[in-house]
Amino acid sequence: MTPRRRRLWLVVGIVAGVGLAAVVALKAFDNNLTYFYDPSQVVAGQVPVGRVFRIGGMVTRGSVERSPGSLEVRFVITDFAHSVPVRYTGLLPDLFREGQGIIAHGRMNGGEFVADEVLAKHDEKYMPPEVAKSLKNNPATAERPQ
């Protein structure tokens, strides 16, 4: 093989490798995009059925319920226009509290959001930007209890 020929093969090999990697990456990408919706969008039925997504809002005061001794917890999250009940089993993050902005990851089951992960950010002053934005866009936010 001449050096030119060899280099050609090298280039062909690299292009094929990159192509293969791109296909794998795109597939992985497509499978792992998670959309964010606020409770109003969920109530309006804008979420595709059966799809995993993230929902964000404030935990409604007085809504956290659990049967004593059980890891299962239920609460309601709201954007002050609409509310969605959430069910979660497991440890809640340290900063999970009523009146706190959170994001939950999971899917709808009946009228209830079944979360497999609940995130509350690490600063009491902090509100997830998505939550802040969806609260700001909402005129009803003015009623927000302080």
Added chain:
Amino acid sequence: MIPELGTLALAIALVLSLAQAGFGLFGAHTERLGWMQAARSAVTGVWLFVALAFGVLVFTLVTHDFSVTYVAQNSNSALPLLYRVAAAWGAHEGSLLLWTLILATWALLVSVFSAGLPSVFRARVLGVLGLVGSGFLAFTLLTSSPFARLIPAAPDGADLNPILQDPALAAHPPMLYMGYVGTAVAFAFAVAAMLSGRLDAAWARWTRPWTVAAWMCLTVGIALGSWWAYYELGWGGWWFWDPVENASFMPWLATTALIHSLAVTEKRGLFKQWTLLLAIFAFSLSLLGTFLVRSGVLVSVHAFAADPSRGLFILGLLMFFIVGSLLLYAFRAASLKSEGGFAVVSRESFLLLNNALLVAAAGLILVGTLWPLLMDVLSLGKISVGPPYFNVVFLVPTLPLVVLVGIGMHATWQRARLGYRGRWLVMIAGVALVAAWGIAFGAYRQSGLALTLVGFTAGLFVIGSALVEPWQRLRHRQPLSRAALGMAIAHLGIGIFVIGVTGVTSYKVEKDVSLGVGQSAEIAGYRFTFLGTHPVTGPNYEAIEGRVAISREGKPVTELRTQKRTYRVQRNPMTQAGIAVAWNRDLFVALGEDLGAGQWSMRLQYKPLVRYLWIGALVMAFGGLIAMLDRRYRRSAAATPEPAADARAP
């Protein structure tokens, strides 16, 4: 008066930094020795004044000057001394000042340890660093001064965020910044080469130790962050593909590629343009990281308060340096051509593959990190890209890379003849395969995925392969250069890291349980028995401490304490996990909350081999340190500018 002294020092530093840039770049351009000398003096001046400003900030924190906004927001009279000092980089303004101080320190080091550099070249490097420094000093002064006064002064401070009150986190940002900012040095060398139109083996030899030094700090910084997240933040996770983690990891990948590409440029005079481009990439990714973290555009643990003017300013800096350097590249790179060729199977090809794979990994991570941002900007919906994407796109390029590392480090330049090493490698691969099988089925009694076997085999193969050369030299009592030894150690670190990752990913067990006093739960053969809770008082927090006894097959193993802390000022609850470390596993207990009816929620975890991933990273960094100290980097570079052509292919 003292805080105003800080502002004044910063302003003087900015002026001196502009002088450093001006005298350096124009002095080199017009070859005026006096100007170039002035640039060097300016470097020392910048360092002194930035250090003074930083000292002032630390002083105001230590002495509780709550009339300074930054101190009032990030410290408290009950905060222990260590964290009062660490608070200097605990929030946006202070960490930016640290960024600037570290940049000034790198510039000072370059100025001091560059006796061998031609003065024109040195002046250009210092000039470029001065330009970067001016940008960041202006940013600090105009948008983020840590010395802004609070009128009236606060009676006491709002305290440092409790999750930052931790020794590893006190060390994490400075180390990471050393690495981040260190890429500016390689960048400055690249820009200086393009300005002068000269790029030879000597240039690569000057650039290499600085790049390795930055890479080493970056490695340690990332490892520290991961370790901290493991025990403090993530309840036992060690990597989350959080945008800000990615922001530090992408420059790491680019710098790793750069180190390898520089080797080819030094030894063979090849890959010149590519090396320049990588140096630009590495620094650009560092700046991008700074932008992502500081602008608050990302949903992240690290996102400090968002302030649009700050984001725009950094975006401006980012564009200036990226566009400027790429334009320079477009006009000048063509004149810096590589000459000579190499065979398909040669060290050059292996390093080319190394670069292709590392850059591919960095690129795919970049896409995943920026995609949500892009979608949001275009109002196409709010999305997030999940960790599984990153796992796949990271593994696909890096798994072959690990295997290639094992072979490639034995390949010779130009045309590879593995010789006796070939036989060694086959033998090592065989042993690695058997040992991997032995670990999977013998020690853990389950194979899990095929990926587990591949991971263990690849890790063991790289470890074995890295040891061949040092072992042969030792046996025949031949000396081994520090560069070669450093390379072997760094690659050994990769093997250790891979084994740790494979072990913990394949065999970790994680379980959330609800336990009453005296009740127990079992994971991975370990029985965790809840012994009860009692209150504890810390220096600035109250806590409830849970005690958990762990036994295995009836024999007691250890007792762990885990706390749920409430800091007195910020009132945020914080979990302090209890971790039992052994050579082959961590046992991890995190206290949840009082569930009522005498039950507590708790997260129990079994993390096999998890320590090896941090040990592996530290070993890599140590290898870098050894390689950096190689004798040939200390030889006066001006004495014998060895031509790159000496090893050129016929």
